[in-house]
Amino acid sequence: MSRAGLSPEVVTTVAADLADEVGFAQVTLSAIARRVGVRLPSLYSHVAGSEDLRVRVTLLALEELTTAGEQALAGRSGREALRAFADLHRTYAAQHPGRYEAAGSLRVPASPEAARLAERMGGLTDAVLDGYAVPPEERVHAVRVVGSLLRGFIQLEAGGAFEHSRPSGEESWHRALDALDALLGSWPG
Template sequence: MARVGLTPDRLTRAGADMADEVGFDQVTVSALARRFDVKVASLYSHVRNSHDLKTRIALLALEELADRGSAALAGRSGKDALTALADVYRDYAHDHPGRYAAAQFRLTPEAAAASAGTRHSQMTRAILRGYDLDEPDQTHAVRLLGSVFHGYVSLEQAGGFSHSAPDSQASWSRILDALDALLRNWPTTEAG
């Protein structure tokens, strides 16, 4: 029998593509085997199990997202950087909904440690260099930005903001304006 040339990487990329096409939770070892016109058991030489496959897809998505983030941040600072990184997340989720869903796959602590998670928080931290925040407020702000980016994009993807005025793009722009204003004027204690 001629060999198809399966590798963990090819399977992962094909799985990611499949996720974008039919949804991350529809990605299955069986479906992937079908796509390569190969018997299901053959995949188990390259991937430990279904969970492993999904983890790999999640890690791929996180890497891709971090790569795009780095590229977008290069040469930018301040609000320009803020907007650029925010748009990377939103655009990625829009262009690659399955990959974005994969990026939210619950990783084991080991997988999480080996993921691009650190790169992501460092990118957000890089943005904050354009603002005047000391620790621990800088970390609080990193978490706030992460929450807004992730939260907004998730809610938008779930359809939360469609079919109602104003349109989502308008809210997105204003929210980034507001975050920029907030970071420039971060409250010290109780600002009465």
């Protein structure tokens, strides 16, 4: 790839692809420079540095996940919305492990784009919870429970934690979503 073909978007996409291959923590500017066939200093005209690149990959992953979530939830509510939301996260994590890791990053500095994505992602979670009688003052707790269950299960599964015993991870996934549905359906408040 010639230097003329580089842009911040191209560098970010290359970094996201590399993250999916080797892990988000392993993405470095020097690895990106090697991959696109330029010297390291050339990348600095496209990204401000390693932290800027990490933030860009995180925002890209959040954009992809949110856009897919909006499509997955369209016309769904309650249990069906919960399952679509959960399955989307699990599928995205399996297809894009480095991006999913980046999407869970808590180190995104405040910016208009980060705020816009946070609002969109919050809207998705609200859309799921709208199908349940979770009182407004309890929503933050319900959001944290949903996020913890999804991210925790997905990370354990990706790390191979369910490969050594029966029943399958797939069966446990369905049981976990059934339990989450029951919890949300009878949320105290």
